[in-house]
Amino acid sequence: MTQFKALLVSENEGAFSAQVTERDTADLPVGDVLIRVQYSSLNYKDALSASGNRGVTRSYPHTPGIDAAGVVAESRVPEFAVGDEVIVTGYDLGMNTAGGFGQYIRVPAAWVIKRPAGLSLREAMLLGTAGLTAALCVDKLEQAGLTPEAGPVLVTGATGGVGSVAVALLARLGYSVAAATGKVEQGEFLRQLGAQQIVPRSELQEGIDKPMLKERWAGAVDTVGGDILFNVVKSLRYGASVACCGLTAGVGFKANVMPFILRGANLLGVDSVELPLVVKASMWDKLSVQWKLGNLEALAREVGLQALPQEIEQILAGKQVGRVLVNLG
CATH class of the missing domain: 3.90.180.10 (Medium-chain alcohol dehydrogenases, catalytic domain)
Structure with a gap:
């Protein structure tokens, strides 16, 4: 003992x-x-x-x-x-x-x-579940066809744990990142991580009652959920996807089928908790080599x-x- x-x-x-x-x-x-x-x-x-x-x-x-x-x-x-x-x-x-x-x-x-040989214990916990989740989101978006040439990728809740790693990782992989946050005073922090555009959270709360919004994003990582998530869905470009992994803004949202059947939008769920160990190990290996953040x-x-x-x-x-x-x- x-x-x-x-x-x-x-x-x-x-x-x-x-x-x-x-x-x-x-x-x-x-x-x-x-x-x-x-x-x-x-x-x-x-x-x-x-x-x-x-x-x-x-x-x-x-x-x-x-x-x-x-x-x-x-x-x-x-x-x-x-x-x-x-x-x-x-x-x-x-x-x-x-x-x-x-x-x-x-x-x-x-x-x-x-x-993994490419990560220290300290680096592994600098990433932690947040980093693993961010990587799973990016991986799922790329599996759905996202490429850096497709256009800007939005990250909601960008100053949080998952969001900040997602911003850094997407920038590391050559994407043009738009970071959405309620903490616009943290714009310099987000730019240092690689964000090219800062989007005030209030902007993503507009048009909740509209069935569709203007096409803006080639892809998105959503860490907040709620009506913001579905506003992101309504703002995706044709055939684009959003990876959803958080709920700080709520577990429900006002939804309709129009973005899915008129623009072919994809809502991708991401879980890092019960994921098979072999999949987790594979993603940790990726974060230690090809996707390692400097x-x-x-x-x-x-x-x-x-x-x-x-x-x-x-x-x-x-x-x-x-x-x-x-x-x-």
């Missing part, structure tokens, strides 16, 4: 609070691989878990953190040896299984991949466990910019 530090979210008469506390590896669930976590990252789902969202986490006390990168401390399976550097993202990690906001996790081997540090701020409660408040208030890297020391 080993003691370690973890952010523990507790419930008291319906109120939720988070504090860093000492835990023991004996408290962790049964699993194949015990991992000493070196880095994690803060995602919107982590903030929902930390604030008592039962759709994410059913019971408390609980340690959130859907991302973890670290070193194998114990292994019951031949696929992993003590000392292996590994990555875990998604599945039930940080939802109902103690997550990456603790210095140790114990998980099934089926959730674990070995760190400006990862520009995307993120680094914090420790003690700073997480404040950072969680920031992301719930819609104030997070870029990525938040969690150093577990």
Whole structure:
């Protein structure tokens, strides 16, 4: 048994609070691989878990953190040896299984991949689930026929975790990127990531009651959902696609069939949680070589466990910019 530090979210008469506390590896669930976590990252789902969202986490006390990168401390399976550097993202990690906001996790081997040679553990968590999701969106758009020559590609929620990586990745691949945000004061940040155009969020909220809008985008990555998502659908060029992966603006929208049957628009759903491990591993390999970003540090701020409660408040208030890297020391 080993003691370690973890952010523990507790419930008291319906109120939720988070504090860093000492835990023991004996408290962790049964699993194949015990991992000493070196880095994690803060995602919107982590903030929902930390604030008592039962759709994410059913019971408390609980340690959130859907991302973890670290070193194998114990292994019951031949696929992993003590000392292996590994990555875990998604599945039930940080939802109902103690997550990456603790210095140790114990998980099934089926959730674990070995760190790609082209990425350090730190770089892997600078990307995290947000980076993986952004890459999956871009990959799905390209599978649907998107090319850099097709025209401008829109990214909504561009200052957030997924959005900021999507902007950087699309720019890295030669696309002309339009970054949509409610934080227009962050325009310089987005331009440094490669955005060529800044679109105020209010512009994407116009024309919600119209069945169609002017053709603008050769493709789009939508991280917010809601009526903004369907306004993007209505603004796609003929045959274009939007990859949808977020819901911060809502889970529903006013829809009609006209963009689909008159312009051949495509709405592509993207999930990074229950994706087969082999697909995740393939995408991590891509992010470590062909799609490796040279400006990862520009995307993120680094914090420790003690700073997480404040950072969680920031992301719930819609104030997070870029990525938040969690150093577990």
